[in-house]
Amino acid sequence: MTLTPEQLAEIAEARATTRPTLRATSEGMERHLYVAHEVLDHGLVRVIDYMGDDAAITQAARVSYGRGTKAVQNDEGLIRYLMRHWHSTPFEMCEVKFHVKLPVFVARQWIRHRTANVNEYSARYSILDREFYIPAPEQLAAQSTVNNQGRGELLEGDEAQRVLDILRDDAMRAYDHYENMLSQEGQKGLARELARMNLPANVYTQWYWKVDLHNLFHFLRLRADAHAQYEIRAYAETMCGIVKDWVPLAYAAFEDYRMGGATVSAKGVEVLKRRLAGEAVTQESSGMSKGEWREFEAVWG
Numbered sequence: 001m002t003l004t005p006e007q008l009a010e011i012a013e014a015r016a017t018t019r020p021t022l023r024a025t026s027e028g029m030e031r032h033l034y035v036a037h038e039v040l041d042h043g044l045v046r047v048i049d050y051m052g053d054d055a056a057i058t059q060a061a062r063v064s065y066g067r068g069t070k071a072v073q074n075d076e077g078l079i080r081y082l083m084r085h086w087h088s089t090p091f092e093m094c095e096v097k098f099h100v101k102l103p104v105f106v107a108r109q110w111i112r113h114r115t116a117n118v119n120e121y122s123a124r125y126s127i128l129d130r131e132f133y134i135p136a137p138e139q140l141a142a143q144s145t146v147n148n149q150g151r152g153e154l155l156e157g158d159e160a161q162r163v164l165d166i167l168r169d170d171a172m173r174a175y176d177h178y179e180n181m182l183s184q185e186g187q188k189g190l191a192r193e194l195a196r197m198n199l200p201a202n203v204y205t206q207w208y209w210k211v212d213l214h215n216l217f218h219f220l221r222l223r224a225d226a227h228a229q230y231e232i233r234a235y236a237e238t239m240c241g242i243v244k245d246w247v248p249l250a251y252a253a254f255e256d257y258r259m260g261g262a263t264v265s266a267k268g269v270e271v272l273k274r275r276l277a278g279e280a281v282t283q284e285s286s287g288m289s290k291g292e293w294r295e296f297e298a299v300w301g
C-alpha cells in the first residue's frame with residue numbers, strides 16, 4: 001500500500017484527537033477508526049465513522065428508553081434469536097462508513113450491492129494515480145476446468161512471468177498514454193473525463209461506502225464466501241475482522257447462522273429425515289437434480 005507521509009500524518013492526527021460523547025461507542029471499533037488496513041497490492045479498507053454497537057441492536061429490538069441492556073447473556077440470546085429468525089431491522093440500526101481503495105474491476109462487482117451509499121473519487125475532476133493491481137504469483141491461476149466462474153491450477157515458470165510482464169507493460173503503457181493525452185505541453189490536452197477511458201480495469205479507484213449492518217452482513221455473506229472472486233473476497237475478509245471487533249455478539253451470530261450455517265430445501269429436509277430413519281437415499285430417489293444433489297452432499301455428506 002502506498003500511503004503518502006501526509007496521508008499517514010492525517011490518520012495519526014485524526015486518531016490523536018479524541019472527543020467526549022454521550023453516544024454509544026464500541027471499544028473494538030474505536031481501535032480500527034481511521035486506521036488503513038492493507039488489501040491486495042495497493043488497496044485499503046478503513047473505517048471513517050460508525051454508529052451503534054451490539055447493545056444498539058437489542059435496544060432497538062426492545063424499543064427501550066435507555067441503553068436497554070439487561071445482561072450480556074440476554075443480549076447475546078436476543079441477537080442470536082433475531083439473526084435466526086431473519087428479524088433484520090434491529091441490525092439496520094448500526095451503520096458504518098468505510099473508505100475503500102480498490103481496483104475498478106473489483107469496484108464493478110462491489111457496486112452491485114445497491115443497499116449502500118457510495119461516493120467515488122472523480123476521475124473527471126482529478127487525475128488518477130499510476131496504481132494498478134498486479135496479482136501476486138500465488139493468485140496467478142489458469143481458468144478452472146470444473147467451474148466456469150473460477151480459477152484452477154497456478155501458472156508457473158515462463159508462462160507466469162510472461163503474463164505478469166504483459167499485465168505490467170500494458171498498465172504502464174496505458175498510463176503513459178493517459179498522461180500524454182492529458183498533458184498541455186504543446187497541445188490542448190484531452191479532458192480528464194475522456195482520457196481515463198484508456199485505462200485498464202486493474203487501475204485503482206477509491207470510494208466512501210456507507211452501509212447498515214444488516215446489508216453489510218448480506219455483502220459479507222456473498223463476498224467473503226469461497227465462491228466469490230479472490231480479489232473482492234480479500235476486502236470482505238478484512239471487513240469481517242473489523243465487524244467482529246465492532247459488534248462481537250452480532251458477528252458471532254452471523255458466523256454461526258449465515259457464514260457457517262446452511263439452508264436446506266423441503267426436499268432436503270425429507271432426505272435428511274429418510275436418512276435418519278435408516279434409508280439409503282440416492283440422487284435418483286431424492287427428487288433433486290444432479291446439481292442440487294451435489295451441493296446437498298457437499299454439506300450433509
Ligand SMILES: Cc1cc2nc3c(=O)[nH]c(=O)nc-3n(C[C@H](O)[C@H](O)[C@H](O)COP(=O)(O)OP(=O)(O)OC[C@H]3O[C@@H](n4cnc5c(N)ncnc54)[C@H](O)[C@@H]3O)c2cc1C
Pocket residue numbers: 112113114115116215218222223227228229
Ligand atoms: C459469486 C457471485 C457471482 C455473481 N455472478 C454474477 C454474474 O455473473 N452476473 C451478474 O450480473 N451478477 C453476478 N453477481 C451479482 C449478484 O447477482 C448480485 O447482483 C449481487 O450479489 C448483489 O446482491 P443483492 O442484489 O442481493 O444485493 P443488494 O443490491 O445489496 O440488495 C440487497 C437486497 O435488497 C433487495 N433489493 C435491492 N434492490 C432491489 C431492487 N431494485 N429490486 C428488488 N429487490 C432489491 C433484494 O432483496 C436484495 O437481495 C454475482 C454475485 C456473486 C456473489
